Amino acid sequence: MSNHDVAKTLDLKGLPCPMPVVKMSQEIGSVSVGQIIEVLTTDPGSISDFPAWAKSTGNEVLETVQGDPIKIYVKRLK
Amino acid sequence: MDDKKKQELLDAFSEKLTNAVRLYMDGCTRCGTCIDSCHAYQSMPETRYTPVGRAQVVRRLFDRYFKLSGRIAPGMNEAVEFTDEWMQQVLDAAYSCTGCRRCMTVCPFGIDTQQIQGIAKHLVNTAGMTPVVLNMLADMSIAKAETIEDTRENFEQGVKNLEAEVIEKWKSEAGEDAIPIGAQDANVLYVALAGKHSIIPAAAVMNAAKEKWSLSYFEAVNFGAFAGNPAKTKVIARRIIDEATRLNVKEVAICECGTAYRVMKYMTGDHPFKVVSVVELFARYVKEGRIKLDKSKIEGGVTYHDPCQMARNGGIYDEPRYLLEQLTDNFVEMTPTREDNWCCGGGGGLVAMGEKDFRMKSSSVKVDQVKATGAKVLCTACENCHTQLSDLNEHYDVGVKVEFLSELLADALVSE
């Protein structure tokens, strides 16, 4: 089990396309640079969506933890 | 606005000037027949929400730069120059039109306002005014072509973890994956969306039909199209085309997403595989006797909302009705229906952009149409429409259950 110092948790379970990524991009500015957001999702697509989003926006996915829900840890880099 | 920017906008406009567009620009007689056909105008009667009113915002630029009268004596007609203020109007026109094309079906000259608003979106994009969220989503889709290798195993595991839910709906044969992925030479490459609701029911139906299928690693929706960016649209579609070609599949079946279907079927050229909507695929299964359905599962009347991008813009009307007739004896058509159906008001990127206030206000005509059916279940076959209809249902307290067609099918599957 991962042990990240989480600044904020986003519950994105069951949201329709493309809301998980939209919500993430709205919320990333609410934490400081270097802080971590924990995403809770039930979408397998988010597992590949979030790293792609992080690459295109200059942020970082630290870890993806499988399970129900899937947990994705995203660090704000800029 | 400086001359350099004006020239860029002019170049962008020129890129879109096909013969058809010239006809649309020159051919409007301002007869006004299209005015009442737009759901936004029906719900919010302001001139800027009429199809012809929206088109005029682009047409007046055309008159200035591409007509002799506009070039030599711009004051003589209604011609306008590119200015920052006018571009605001272009933005408003572009993103208050859902691209439903209902107006085109009533225009005596077949003028395609959706295509005119496609120019508006292209201009908006050239001016760097595209809503941030749409560019962000398009860029994510493009980046995924590069990050997919890093996330492949994790994605496969995430999909594997859904298999129990698929098997709950339909038992898999021994030794068969409930959600095959990366399968070479499959008959069908199924392209879903990120959510499990877009994967599980479709997987159950395909397994029940004993289909040889494979799940795509990519999402079906093309945000480049919403952002009015032809170059990005092409790159995003290319990911799926390359995957389907590499896997040597016979058909690419697009999930319940109208825009994804229309882009892949009609806007990406010829392919070595056939493109179908999953609704067409499932109708074929029933016709061929490959799946059987229980008619007693759904309670109350059922109506169907034709997604504009699948129906009016994609020609798929009969298959969803055929499927619903296998699912219920209480199917009720909306009035008006089929090519005359009202748009739900969520298309063109509006759902992704949020815009809840505008979406709710501009779609009250849709709510009246749904209420008049008296149906308890409102079925559709598009993620975008489903979200918009669910929001309308809640906002206007309509009291229906909004359902995907694939979900209704998966829940009604029976073994012989």
Ligand code: SF4
């Ligand atoms: S395409 Fe649809 S939303 Fe756009 S102007 Fe025509 S009727 Fe209105």
Ligand code: SF4
């Ligand atoms: S119906 Fe056609 S010709 Fe008449 S105003 Fe509308 S777009 Fe112009």
